[in-house]
Amino acid sequence: MKEISERVDRALVLQEARVERVASQARAGFVALIAAVALLNASAVTARSNSINFSALGAALAYSLAVSLWLRRKGYQATMKYATSLIDLTIVHLALLAYAFQDIPAVALKNPAFFIVYPIIGMTVFRYDPRLTLVSGAYALLCYGSLFAWVAQRVPVKWGDYPSELFSPDVTLVGQLTKLLMLVVFIVLMATLARYTRFLFHKLIRNELQLRQEKEKIERELELASQVQALLLPHACPVFESLNLHGATIEGRSVGGDYYDLIPLSPSSLLLIVADVSGKGIPAALIMSEVRAAAHLCASMGLRIEETTERLNRLLYESTASHNYVTAFLAEIDVAANRICYINAGHTPPLLYCESEVHRLREGTFPLGLFPSLAGAQAQHHELVPGSMLVAYTDGVSERTNSAGEEFGESALHSFVAEHGTLDSPVFVQNLLAAVKRFGDDRPFEDDVTLVVAKFAGPREAAA
Numbered sequence: 001m002k003e004i005s006e007r008v009d010r011a012l013v014l015q016e017a018r019v020e021r022v023a024s025q026a027r028a029g030f031v032a033l034i035a036a037v038a039l040l041n042a043s044a045v046t047a048r049s050n051s052i053n054f055s056a057l058g059a060a061l062a063y064s065l066a067v068s069l070w071l072r073r074k075g076y077q078a079t080m081k082y083a084t085s086l087i088d089l090t091i092v093h094l095a096l097l098a099y100a101f102q103d104i105p106a107v108a109l110k111n112p113a114f115f116i117v118y119p120i121i122g123m124t125v126f127r128y129d130p131r132l133t134l135v136s137g138a139y140a141l142l143c144y145g146s147l148f149a150w151v152a153q154r155v156p157v158k159w160g161d162y163p164s165e166l167f168s169p170d171v172t173l174v175g176q177l178t179k180l181l182m183l184v185v186f187i188v189l190m191a192t193l194a195r196y197t198r199f200l201f202h203k204l205i206r207n208e209l210q211l212r213q214e215k216e217k218i219e220r221e222l223e224l225a226s227q228v229q230a231l232l233l234p235h236a237c238p239v240f241e242s243l244n245l246h247g248a249t250i251e252g253r254s255v256g257g258d259y260y261d262l263i264p265l266s267p268s269s270l271l272l273i274v275a276d277v278s279g280k281g282i283p284a285a286l287i288m289s290e291v292r293a294a295a296h297l298c299a300s301m302g303l304r305i306e307e308t309t310e311r312l313n314r315l316l317y318e319s320t321a322s323h324n325y326v327t328a329f330l331a332e333i334d335v336a337a338n339r340i341c342y343i344n345a346g347h348t349p350p351l352l353y354c355e356s357e358v359h360r361l362r363e364g365t366f367p368l369g370l371f372p373s374l375a376g377a378q379a380q381h382h383e384l385v386p387g388s389m390l391v392a393y394t395d396g397v398s399e400r401t402n403s404a405g406e407e408f409g410e411s412a413l414h415s416f417v418a419e420h421g422t423l424d425s426p427v428f429v430q431n432l433l434a435a436v437k438r439f440g441d442d443r444p445f446e447d448d449v450t451l452v453v454a455k456f457a458g459p460r461e462a463a464a
Contacts, residue, residue, distance in 0.1 A: 017076035137187030246425035257284030268336035316369030353421035
């Protein structure tokens with residue numbers, strides 16, 4: 001609450017300073033407009049009236065310039081809103097009082113200059129301070145009441161009626177009380193409006209603070225998720241005599257659940273996993289940690305890739321909400337047998353570059369965690385020849401967009417693999433990520449980007 005009050009106070013001071021500057025400019029413009037009207041009507045009124053008019057206008061103009069100069073040199077002070085409002089009202093009533101010294105004192109109570117009081121009081125609403133509105137209104141009533149009492153000593157006041165008030169020099173109690181009643185009602189309405197706008201101001205600041213706190217909470221959650229994600233990814237690629245491995249993950253603005261792993265199974269084989277957990281933040285990171293732990297456990301037990309996939313699916317189905325799932329690509333690469341066995345569980349199809357051709361490894365089953373058992377979870381096999389390259393990735397690569405909203409797309413990725421499939425894994429990963437970033441006009445990645453490449457050298461290349 002203290003922070004909200006302090007924020008409101010600071011915001012109100014800034015708003016009051018802004019309104020004071022606007023009021024100063026409006027005051028100068030209004031005085032200039034009235035001066036132009038007075039000049040046009042100068043020939044139609046008495047010299048004494050012109051003297052009063054231009055004296056009041058001169059005083060108002062000098063006062064307006066003084067306020068502008070003060071604001072420019074010394075800035076705004078909180079008491080200025082009271083001072084300027086009361087001085088504006090004083091100038092109006094002094095001008096009305098000056099009219100009372102003419103041949104017909106009642107002119108002071110019937111002069112249209114009185115209606116300037118309404119916009120002066122109305123301007124106080126923009127300070128969001130009902131007390132200022134009430135103080136200014138009470139002061140206006142006091143000034144006009146004093147003026148009425150002074151004129152009543154020189155002009156007989158009749159009970160009268162509205163025609164007498166409007167169309168004769170007479171001062172009627174009915175007419176003056178009606179004018180004061182209208183002013184009271186206006187003051188009450190403006191004070192109520194000022195109070196309501198202040199309430200809205202408080203609510204706006206409170207909502208802003210709550211949104212900021214929520215944003216900070218989300219940022220802390222994303223930072224923690226990023227730390228969890230970094231800890232779960234491989235810190236170094238395992239070394240195989242005839243297999244060149246390289247993987248990379250680039251975090252996007254929103255931390256997701258990208259995961260890859262390279263788990264040695266024997267001196268000549270490994271389990272490659274690339275997965276994407278639905279959702280973002282801490283929940284996705286926790287699911288990712290669960291997948292990693294289960295995958296390492298299955299690998300240590302020597303399970304076949306079909307069994308590993310089934311167990312991962314059952315674990316996720318039983319331990320996560322129905323809307324959570326994981327797309328995954330699991331591949332067992334055996335360099336001694338020159339073979340790759342894989343299952344694609346609803347994941348973006350990896351690409352296999354083999355003998356200058358690019359194959360999409362799309363065969364598989366549903367994403368993990370959606371159903372209690374998987375249909376069609378049969379491993380697919382591909383023979384590897386020297387120079388074969390497996391490129392597995394998450395949708396952050398293919399769905400990267402440029403300024404026109406166009407996606408990088410699987411076709412562009414297919415063409416890139418076909419043209420650069422002869423590169424070593426680290427160079428290939430570096431070049432592909434650079435190409436994807438350039439396609440997005442070098443903007444930061446919106447989503448996590450994960451890329452894993454396995455280049456098979458073959459027994460003869462390895463021996464050379």
